[in-house]
Amino acid sequence: MFVDSHCHLGSPELLERLPEIRAAMRAARVDRALCICTTLDEFERVHALALGDDDLWCSAGVHPDEEDSREPSVAALVALAALPKVVAIGETGLDYYRLGDRRPEDMDWQRERFRVHIRAARACGRPLVIHTRSASADTLAVLREEQGGQAGGVFHCFTETAEVARAALDMGFHISFSGILTFKNAADLREVAAFVPLDRCLIETDSPYLAPVPFRGKLNTPANVPLVAAAVALAKGLEVEQIAEATTANFERLFLGTVPRSSRIP
Ligand SMILES: [Zn+2]
Numbered sequence: 001m002f003v004d005s006h007c008h009l010g011s012p013e014l015l016e017r018l019p020e021i022r023a024a025m026r027a028a029r030v031d032r033a034l035c036i037c038t039t040l041d042e043f044e045r046v047h048a049l050a051l052g053d054d055d056l057w058c059s060a061g062v063h064p065d066e067e068d069s070r071e072p073s074v075a076a077l078v079a080l081a082a083l084p085k086v087v088a089i090g091e092t093g094l095d096y097y098r099l100g101d102r103r104p105e106d107m108d109w110q111r112e113r114f115r116v117h118i119r120a121a122r123a124c125g126r127p128l129v130i131h132t133r134s135a136s137a138d139t140l141a142v143l144r145e146e147q148g149g150q151a152g153g154v155f156h157c158f159t160e161t162a163e164v165a166r167a168a169l170d171m172g173f174h175i176s177f178s179g180i181l182t183f184k185n186a187a188d189l190r191e192v193a194a195f196v197p198l199d200r201c202l203i204e205t206d207s208p209y210l211a212p213v214p215f216r217g218k219l220n221t222p223a224n225v226p227l228v229a230a231a232v233a234l235a236k237g238l239e240v241e242q243i244a245e246a247t248t249a250n251f252e253r254l255f256l257g258t259v260p261r262s263s264r265i266p
């Protein structure tokens, strides 16, 4: 079976087709998915999805691109993380891709929000779901300053270099690959996928965006995650079943372990 470790089933375009999508997931042997929260206002929606389905879980957090969103406090995130089926803090991180006429120095609000998420993850012993785009150096720097490695987690939808992957792995993080790995121009990323140890790999769709080849540009759903697994398998010279088995085990260990990470790792 396959697990989609990062999807936005709470987004309107997927939510309105939920029965159809769940059926397509079953047909594709995608048994489980983690529904990612992007704003505090969205939390109730993704949490309801997780509560209503044994094979769905959710996160709690505010995406770095959600500039005008309600700001979370450490206490608020810790409280949400204590609810049933909430297994991660995020997605959080830094995104300097759409700066407009601003400079990275102007993005203190984003870095401060990221710090709040890291502190919450450490406080509740839940892993972080990290989004980083055009901001890898600062993402790693903030994680180091806040000892984010103590919470652990995943760099999701990874598109950075092998050096960034190495630094994330050294801090104890997992690396998650998306449909981008199937894109024609992603040769460098396929080398990164070959390099990341199998026991630290996850797979995801980040749906509704980033549909893998041959569905590029179409609506993406968690049912497409086997195509990502196939791309990881190709990059590593392994069988798809090996990728399915390993990424499922990694997902269970990282997100579904009954003992919080912080109490397992001194
Ligand atoms: Zn993201």
Ligand SMILES: [Zn+2]
Pocket (backbone or CB within 6 Å): 006, 008, 036, 091, 206
């Ligand atoms: Zn996402």
